Amino acid sequence: MSTASDVMSAPPFSGTAFIAPNLVTSADPTAFVALVDKGLGSRMVFDRRVNAYVTMDMFLYDATYADGDVIEFQVNPEFGDAAASREPAAFYAPILGRMPAVLRRHLAYTWIHRGDQPFGGTPFDGEHPAVLIHTGSLAQSYINQGVLEEILIHEATHAVLDVRVRDTPAWLAAQAADGEFISTYARDNPTSEDVAESFVPYLAVCCGQDRVPAATRDTIAATIPARLRAFDALLLDVRPLQDPAVLFRDGFDF
Known part of the structure; x- marks a missing residue:
């Protein structure tokens, strides 16, 4: 049949x-303005290495954008102290400032962990869409292929547009x-x-x-x-x- x-x-x-x-490159302008340290705080985050949501202390940083958007970056303390954990947030925050405003405007969180795992995007609890980043070999391959921005757009689409x-x-x-x-x-x-x-x-x-x-x-x-x-x-x-x-x-x- x-x-x-x-x-x-x-x-x-x-x-x-x-x-x-x-389509989008690191040479393009970004709406990113500043990254504000907020210290440690307990957050529920997804980690592909255990394929589950876990609640743990994360280093927190508010990324602000020229159009008034704010995304809380939640970084796993496995990167080290606050200064070391700030580095991946500082790397990715400007990249999110290059994605379409409709995606960034509705993102609430960005979760960052180490590990050789794919990125992800989720509406999370329905009110706080989130993008998941693992900074290991797959992330490096996205960078090497020049598709890091497009991968993040894809994942942010999951977080923001899928359910809509x-x-x-x-x-x-x-x-x-x-x-x-x-x-x-x-x-x-x-x-x-x-x-x-x-x-x-x-x-x-x-x-x-x-x-x-x-x-x-x-x-x-x-x-x-x-x-x-x-x-x-x-x-x-x-x-x-x-x-x-x-x-x-x-x-x-x-």
Whole structure:
């Protein structure tokens, strides 16, 4: 018996966080302003090394941004004293200042641990979306490949947009209209990965004209046009990538 997945075209990408390494780079401006030390405090955080939430004392730092956003960085004391623990927070806080404002605005926490584990993003308790960072070999590989910013955008999308988008009639209708997935990762995890896997491609099309190859943008526009329209209809604030007033793409008729 055939299924819908049997008649779909093979997705053009395996995972979309890797398809546009120049979409956001370390040379881009950041909205980051300052990092304020808050000392030790007890927090519940997720740690992939034990695959569980744990409550522990963390070094706390408030990262402030030019648009008034504040994200609390919670750093595992395994990095050392307050000065040593501040270093990974100081590294990642400006990077979050380069991601679309709609993601940063709703992030409450950033959890940072050592370890060779993937990043993550979660709505957490529904009111305090969080991004998870492990600073080991995988993080270094993201840096080496030039996709650190795009990985963080993907994970922040999980934290902020998933619960607001994935089960809405508009998104479900867009999935049905497209009839395809942008990546094998989205196809194999349609309820948990499709929004995050589609958002970086959306940014590549609407904001990456000078940074993402035309062939890549053409492939995205041909594969998930309805999903792109669904994101457009949300009128998301994607600054500093591009001013919302000029979000609508030139050269793509969908």
